Amino acid sequence: xxxxxxxxxxxKSASSRQGHSYIVGAALGERVKxxxxxxxxxxxxxxxxxxxxxxxxxxQEDVAMTTLDEIISxxxxxxxxxxxxxxxxxxxxxxDVLKLDVEGYEMGALRGAEQLLAQSRVRFLVLEFHPGMLxxxxxxxxxxxxxxxxxxxxxxxxxxxxxxNFSEFVARYTSSxxxxxxxLGELEDLVCESLTWPQRWQQ
Numbered sequence: 001x002x003x004x005x006x007x008x009x010x011x012k013s014a015s016s017r018q019g020h021s022y023i024v025g026a027a028l029g030e031r032v033k034x035x036x037x038x039x040x041x042x043x044x045x046x047x048x049x050x051x052x053x054x055x056x057x058x059x060q061e062d063v064a065m066t067t068l069d070e071i072i073s074x075x076x077x078x079x080x081x082x083x084x085x086x087x088x089x090x091x092x093x094x095x096d097v098l099k100l101d102v103e104g105y106e107m108g109a110l111r112g113a114e115q116l117l118a119q120s121r122v123r124f125l126v127l128e129f130h131p132g133m134l135x136x137x138x139x140x141x142x143x144x145x146x147x148x149x150x151x152x153x154x155x156x157x158x159x160x161x162x163x164x165n166f167s168e169f170v171a172r173y174t175s176s177x178x179x180x181x182x183x184l185g186e187l188e189d190l191v192c193e194s195l196t197w198p199q200r201w202q203q
Contacts, residue, residue: 008152008195028102029065030111036060067112068098072121094121094198104133107144117151120196125153130187131173141170148192155192 027037039061072095095116102109106127116122125148131141145166148155160169173186 008154026071027063027065028068028100028109028112029105030067030108031065032067032070033065034062035065036062039063068109069113069115072113072116094123097124097126098122100125100127103128104130104137104139106134107139107147108137110144110147114151120152120194120198123194123197125192125194127190127192128187129157129173129190131170133187141173142166145169151194152196153192153194155190157188157190159188 027035029035037060038058040058098113100106100109110117113122129141129144134141134144145155157169160172164172
């Protein structure tokens with residue numbers, strides 16, 4: 001598990017509140033722009049991993065990239081809250097669980113969510129930790145963990161039984177014994193909890 005910095009204090013436990021879930025299919029990154037990405041009928045990736053070039057049917061496609069900050073602030077709304085404003089849709093105040101599946105482009109997607117993270121508007125963040133794929137998109141795996149620590153997230157792994165420092169944790173997935181998938185290494189989901197989740201959103 002990842003320890004948080006001393007400036008991050010844990011909030012009290014939250015009470016339950018009915019909400020909504022959304023699945024957003026979009027190219028996510030650090031800014032709004034157009035880009036060329038690798039696609040197939042069953043797969044797409046902004047980062048260009050070498051092993052994706054082999055299978056038949058892969059192609060390059062020009063798509064629009066957006067950010068999580070842009071999606072949340074502009075498009076996603078809380079229908080129940082909108083009733084309080086005579087039918088006018090209002091942006092979300094916060095997100096209970098944010099699941100990222102961006103095939104190695106986690107840092108880019110999180111860079112595009114820094115407004116949400118800085119305001120402690122995400123309580124739980126679930127993402128794949130795959131040093132091989134992260135490296136192929138130009139991301140330092142340890143740097144990703146430090147980025148999450150900066151925004152006061154404590155990350156938990158289901159594969160370890162004691163706390164690890166960042167270097168020790170990354171080494172578990174980059175050793176020669178853990179490179180079964182064409183040299184890209186193992187992966188797992190991390191569940192990261194915000195330690196600065198505001199009290200006003202726990203009512």
